[in-house]
Amino acid sequence: MGCFDGKVAVVTGAARGIGRAIAEELAGRGADIVLCDLKKEWLDETAAAVQALGRRTLALAVDVGDSAAVNDCVKKVMDEFGRIDIMVNNAGITKDTLLLRMSDEDWDDVLKVNLKGTFLFTRAVARPMMKQRSGAVVNIASIIGLIGNAGQANYAASKAGVIALTKSAARELAPRGVRVNSIAPGFITSKMTDALSQEVRDQMLANIPMARFGVPGDIAKAVAFLASDEAAYVTGQCLSVNGGMVM
Numbered sequence: 001m002g003c004f005d006g007k008v009a010v011v012t013g014a015a016r017g018i019g020r021a022i023a024e025e026l027a028g029r030g031a032d033i034v035l036c037d038l039k040k041e042w043l044d045e046t047a048a049a050v051q052a053l054g055r056r057t058l059a060l061a062v063d064v065g066d067s068a069a070v071n072d073c074v075k076k077v078m079d080e081f082g083r084i085d086i087m088v089n090n091a092g093i094t095k096d097t098l099l100l101r102m103s104d105e106d107w108d109d110v111l112k113v114n115l116k117g118t119f120l121f122t123r124a125v126a127r128p129m130m131k132q133r134s135g136a137v138v139n140i141a142s143i144i145g146l147i148g149n150a151g152q153a154n155y156a157a158s159k160a161g162v163i164a165l166t167k168s169a170a171r172e173l174a175p176r177g178v179r180v181n182s183i184a185p186g187f188i189t190s191k192m193t194d195a196l197s198q199e200v201r202d203q204m205l206a207n208i209p210m211a212r213f214g215v216p217g218d219i220a221k222a223v224a225f226l227a228s229d230e231a232a233y234v235t236g237q238c239l240s241v242n243g244g245m246v247m
């Protein structure tokens, strides 16, 4: 499924976790990969893994919430590769706390990375993709954006926003050959979920019909599908990858 020979993919938050797995999955199917994260040196391991698969990499320090940095990144990609075929908006953060204790800063920081960052990169790649008359954007949302969660009002709102942004962008870009979809992962083992208490983890496991947590590769394979020609008639959708946790 999904041959990406000659294609160029940009993956944000590629230093670790789900982003790293996505970069490796797309490279394994033939894509050259532009790796973005807050610090360039954090990308060394992912870059080495992608290069070991025989693909080219460009590692860039980009704060996805910084408009100028995002535009500069896309310009560099066009200068270096001349095209962008796949954009994966994966970078994301949490700042969990109950609503009454949530500061303005907790709210703004999470919305800035998760939602504004996805908007900025989607807007920046839209022009070159429209000119090519082809391209696929895959935005990493969350199951929490579908059902909400106590202690995650900021995160839930940001991810629901990503799902709605995806649908609007999909409608605008569809006539120009550009597809935009999102993925709502359930509980995936990573640094983000390592931070949760055993009690919360046990509670979550009890609600997963497949009785296991997901792994980053589960999300990476779904990204590969949505980015590929196998999904040529799929746009504006939110694909849940959650072991049946929400149906």
Ligand code: NAD
Pocket (backbone or CB within 6 Å): 012, 013, 014, 015, 016, 017, 018, 019, 036, 037, 038, 062, 063, 064, 065, 090, 091, 092, 093, 113, 140, 141, 142, 143, 184, 185, 186, 187, 188, 189, 190, 191, 192, 193
């Ligand atoms: P992670 O914390 O392991 O990795 C996130 C990456 O994003 C890190 O490398 C981090 O440095 C980078 N990042 C953070 N802020 C950034 C910024 N401003 N600019 C550029 N890069 C930035 O998390 P993960 O679990 O791999 O999550 C990846 C994505 O999947 C996130 O969007 C997250 O919300 C989403 N998600 C994760 C889960 C899960 O269970 N792990 C579930 C649903 C959704």
